[in-house]
Amino acid sequence: MTVLADTWRYLTDAASWQGPGGLWARTVEQLLLTGSALVLAVLVGLPVALYLGHRGRGGFLAINISGVGRAIPTFALLALLVTAPWPGPQEFGPYGRAGLATLLALMLFALPPIITQGYTAIREVPDEVKESAQGMGMTRWQQFFRVELPLGLPLIASGVRLALVQVWATATIAALVAGPGLGRIITEGFYRSNYSKGIAAAVVVALVALVLELGAAAVQRALAPVPREPQQADTVRESLSGT
Amino acid sequence: MRVTLLAAAAEPSCYSRLTNEWICGAYLVDRRGELVDATVEHVLITVSALVFAVVIAFPMALLARRYPRLEGGVLGLSTGLYTIPSLALFPLLVPFTGLSPSTVVLGLGLYALTILVRSMLEGLKAVPADVRESALGLGYGAGKLLWRIELPLALPVIMAGLRVATVSTVALTTIGTLVSFGGLGDLIRDGVETNFRAELLAAAVLCVVLAVLLDALLVLAQRAMTPWTRGVRA
Numbered sequence: 001m002t003v004l005a006d007t008w009r010y011l012t013d014a015a016s017w018q019g020p021g022g023l024w025a026r027t028v029e030q031l032l033l034t035g036s037a038l039v040l041a042v043l044v045g046l047p048v049a050l051y052l053g054h055r056g057r058g059g060f061l062a063i064n065i066s067g068v069g070r071a072i073p074t075f076a077l078l079a080l081l082v083t084a085p086w087p088g089p090q091e092f093g094p095y096g097r098a099g100l101a102t103l104l105a106l107m108l109f110a111l112p113p114i115i116t117q118g119y120t121a122i123r124e125v126p127d128e129v130k131e132s133a134q135g136m137g138m139t140r141w142q143q144f145f146r147v148e149l150p151l152g153l154p155l156i157a158s159g160v161r162l163a164l165v166q167v168w169a170t171a172t173i174a175a176l177v178a179g180p181g182l183g184r185i186i187t188e189g190f191y192r193s194n195y196s197k198g199i200a201a202a203v204v205v206a207l208v209a210l211v212l213e214l215g216a217a218a219v220q221r222a223l224a225p226v227p228r229e230p231q232q233a234d235t236v237r238e239s240l241s242g243t
Numbered sequence: 244m245r246v247t248l249l250a251a252a253a254e255p256s257c258y259s260r261l262t263n264e265w266i267c268g269a270y271l272v273d274r275r276g277e278l279v280d281a282t283v284e285h286v287l288i289t290v291s292a293l294v295f296a297v298v299i300a301f302p303m304a305l306l307a308r309r310y311p312r313l314e315g316g317v318l319g320l321s322t323g324l325y326t327i328p329s330l331a332l333f334p335l336l337v338p339f340t341g342l343s344p345s346t347v348v349l350g351l352g353l354y355a356l357t358i359l360v361r362s363m364l365e366g367l368k369a370v371p372a373d374v375r376e377s378a379l380g381l382g383y384g385a386g387k388l389l390w391r392i393e394l395p396l397a398l399p400v401i402m403a404g405l406r407v408a409t410v411s412t413v414a415l416t417t418i419g420t421l422v423s424f425g426g427l428g429d430l431i432r433d434g435v436e437t438n439f440r441a442e443l444l445a446a447a448v449l450c451v452v453l454a455v456l457l458d459a460l461l462v463l464a465q466r467a468m469t470p471w472t473r474g475v476r477a
Contacts, residue, residue: 073416073447073450073451076447076451077447079432080444083440169325169328186328186334187330195334198335201331202335209326213326
């Protein structure tokens, strides 16, 4: 396979990593895009999801947002945002006009898993735990911050983790509207029949996805209120409800 | 200025360069053929990708259930495919398939595989052991057991996976425009490149409508195939 050999040569050539359009610069662009989209989605989606979960309402909404969100092609959303007279200026910090549109499209793309998982996480804290917290005289705020949130945290984190990897891989479609990120190298290589270049960029995307996935898994494990063993979680539950 | 106004008067269509409206009935009528063609292509690509995925996923799920040692590998393989970005998947396939619809069908099929293998495996595993044993006791062979007992019981879980796969495949088909076989995605890209809002919005909306329609179709099919579940809910 000469294509694979060429890909390896492209990846190991220092020149392909340097410069404004090089692999390194594009990776940083895409990381910036992914990170900000995820932060925005968490800031917007999580409070709503947690509130709905805490009140035990809007389950229909929270679950169905996921289905509807999946039906909307991110590319169509991106295309609409790029063509629309807003959002604003031609240049927007490190993102650029197309980057800004991508940022918004990715944020909306990240919302469904964050909202659905966040809602479920709080909702599925066992009723007896909530009741015992109430019986101990906790206020609603205390119940939420000291009982529901810590117990729901692993599931909330898994929603964010899912969104992170999906957003990272999807961010490449910014290239379809001439936006930033590794997708540019993929499409450039493809349009010029320089397949090894496109494949090299795709390999970088997949590798970073793997690193992000492993990092997120480590963070998620660290967030577990009761580490590892599920039996321990049961004992906590019992000790709380036993009082 | 006067010339512009005259030109506008001469071409009252709301999709002329001068107005570039988002919503335009005249466009939908004028370009009906184009829209229908793109929609048909979209449906064909989506459905073939799903059929391809089901055909591959089913034996994979059966294998993984039969040999638990393979389970981790099968799930790992189908999940690993997901880390390849959709934009990169098509160019990756082009050296093998050329610029043809099969590139898109293959790529989308591989993506759908992840969801389908998982749901098929989960569905089959959830069939209660005593049900299987009683069927075996009644003299059911392995094949008959699978088709008459296990698959019908696993159907709700499998269908749930198929619905997710269908909806996301409809959305992902648009990316196929990269190799010029994206169905409605081709119109979306053309809309971006020529800054033509009516075309862009019409194609995007059609895409969502298509996803909702196919999803509804699957729900109806599931209800028809599992008549026994209806009484339970009521």
